[in-house]
Amino acid sequence: MKQLKYLFFPVLMFIFTALNSCENIKNSKYITIGMVDGWAEDVAMTHIAKAILDRQGYHVIIQKASTDMILASMNNEDTDLFMGVWLPYTHAKKLAKFPGLTHLGTNYDNGRIGLVVPEYVPVNSIEELNQHQKQFNHRIIGIEKGAGLTTGTDKAIIDYKLDYRQINSSTIAMITELQNAIQRKQWIVVTGWQPHWMFGKMKLKFLDDPQKIYGEAEQIKTYSRKSFGKDHPDLAKFFSRLHFDDETMTDLLTKMEDSKNKEATAKKWVEDHSELVQSWLDKN
Numbered sequence: 001m002k003q004l005k006y007l008f009f010p011v012l013m014f015i016f017t018a019l020n021s022c023e024n025i026k027n028s029k030y031i032t033i034g035m036v037d038g039w040a041e042d043v044a045m046t047h048i049a050k051a052i053l054d055r056q057g058y059h060v061i062i063q064k065a066s067t068d069m070i071l072a073s074m075n076n077e078d079t080d081l082f083m084g085v086w087l088p089y090t091h092a093k094k095l096a097k098f099p100g101l102t103h104l105g106t107n108y109d110n111g112r113i114g115l116v117v118p119e120y121v122p123v124n125s126i127e128e129l130n131q132h133q134k135q136f137n138h139r140i141i142g143i144e145k146g147a148g149l150t151t152g153t154d155k156a157i158i159d160y161k162l163d164y165r166q167i168n169s170s171t172i173a174m175i176t177e178l179q180n181a182i183q184r185k186q187w188i189v190v191t192g193w194q195p196h197w198m199f200g201k202m203k204l205k206f207l208d209d210p211q212k213i214y215g216e217a218e219q220i221k222t223y224s225r226k227s228f229g230k231d232h233p234d235l236a237k238f239f240s241r242l243h244f245d246d247e248t249m250t251d252l253l254t255k256m257e258d259s260k261n262k263e264a265t266a267k268k269w270v271e272d273h274s275e276l277v278q279s280w281l282d283k284n
Contacts, residue, residue: 031235032061034070034082038144038171041195041220041249042084044256045107047266049083049242052277053235055270067091068146071098074225080232081239083222086111086193089215090148095223102229104222105240108195108249111218113149115140115156115207116192118182123189125208126160133163135187141174142166142191149191156213166191178202195249197257234283241280248276 031053035046050060063070063079073079075098085091090113095101115126123132140157142150145168153166174190175198181188182202189207198204222239229236244252252269259265270277 029058030061031058031232032063032078032080034063034065034073034079036067036070036084037064039084040197040253040257041108043262044252044266045083045220045242045244047256047262048252048270049081049239051263051266051270052238052281056281058235066144066146067094067148071095071101071223074098074101074223077225077227079225080228081222081224083107083220083239085221085223086113086148086218087221089113089218090152092148093151094148100226101223102226104224104229104236105242106219106221107242108220108244109217110246111194111220112206112214113152113191113193113218114209114214115153115189116204117187117189117207118178119203119205120185121187121189123207124205125210126156126162126213127208127210129160129162129164129189129207132187136164136189138164140164140166140189140191141177142168143171143174144168149193152214153191156209156211159211159213195246195253197253200250200254201257237283238280241282243280248273 033046033049036042046062050062053060063073065073067082067084070079070082071094074082081104085095087095115129117123123129129136140153140162142153144150150166150168156162157164157166178188178190178198179202192198192204192206194206222242224236224239255265255269256262
């Protein structure tokens with residue numbers, strides 16, 4: 001029995017120390033930000049946040065995962081932040097599963113999702129797609145399954161009674177197929193969103209959506225785990241102020257797409273926009 005007592009106390013101390021260490025990590029300079037790799041705006045904003053916080057003495061860890069996994073991880077208090085929540089449409093249902101998450105701020109106001117074609121395609125509305133099934137090969141080139149945009153497109157096919165099927169693979173695959181089609185002047189319709197660098201690199205247009213299947217203008221927001229604001233009040237204030245207008249977002253996305261080193265490009269962008277960055281950091 002004495003041996004059990006001697007064993008029990010060290011084990012108890014080990015558990016207490018481990019729990020205390022976890023709590024210290026949450027209140028330390030270690031910050032974890034979830035990021036969906038392949039989402040140009042999310043990748044860009046996350047690297048900008050990392051570049052800024054690194055200069056403030058924080059150690060930022062970027063965790064690459066799907067939206068669902070990031071939200072679930074934040075709900076479990078494992079991941080601190082996610083800067084790529086699109087509302088009120090794209091991620092509304094996903095976010096509703098985790099009512100405990102905290103809204104910190106709006107990063108961008110003029111987001112848009114929908115069906116996109118090259119400008120040379122003489123089609124201007126989703127309602128016109130059935131008139132040109134053969135030219136489009138009855139296909140809508142989509143992105144990853146499970147994405148809010150993918151779900152919206154499934155609904156658009158049903159509600160507009162389109163004789164089309166959505167081809168899902170990845171964002172990178174969609175962009176590659178779009179670029180190849182444009183080089184050959186072929187007809188193609190893809191699922192797309194703005195802000196995205198592809199609108200700066202290629203001449204594209206959204207198809208009108210009379211039924212508003214894809215909603216109106218969307219905002220891109222930052223959400224955090226429930227206790228993040230309590231653990232890091234200064235950072236919560238910083239993320240509440242971080243905001244990109246159309247000009248700064250376009251500039252950032254273009255520079256990041258042309259870059260082979262995202263971290264270095266983000267650091268340079270932060271240096272070149274020091275006044276804007278300081279306004280985000282201002283504690284007054």
